[in-house]
């Protein structure tokens with residue numbers, strides 16, 4: 331089992347960056363990705379109008395559901411443009427690092 335894990339870590343092209351001293355802040359890093367990739371459907375009158383993540387408060391409340399969707403590559407769905415690996419990395423780091431609002435909030 332240990333060998334298998336080491337093998338995976340060595341051969342994967344990108345390993346999740348969990349250095350939370352530089353956590354991706356919501357307003358600067360995460361909100362633009364949500365705006366670009368999610369809001370097209372997740373807005374009132376969109377394909378899925380009840381779940382919204384455009385504001386920090388909404389995104390923070392829904393962060394666990396979002397994490398599951400983004401981590402498992404279920405969202406965005408296959409009919410929409412996928413996240414780039416950089417975008418996925420930024421979102422995952424935001425979840426892992428406690429979903430800070432701003433760069434300062436992540437340093438506690």
Ligand code: HEC
Nearest residue numbers: 367368370371372377378381395396399405406407409410
């Ligand atoms: C092409 C339209 C579309 C896009 C783009 C999209 N979604 Fe969705 N999303 C849906 C629909 C439709 C549902 C409800 C059906 C389902 O769960 O598949 C949904 C459901 C969800 C759910 C709830 C899943 C659950 O059942 O718990 C979450 C969380 C979510 N989306 C997050 C996101 C995030 C984050 C993004 C951007 C990275 C995104 N979605 C982009 C259409 C979209």
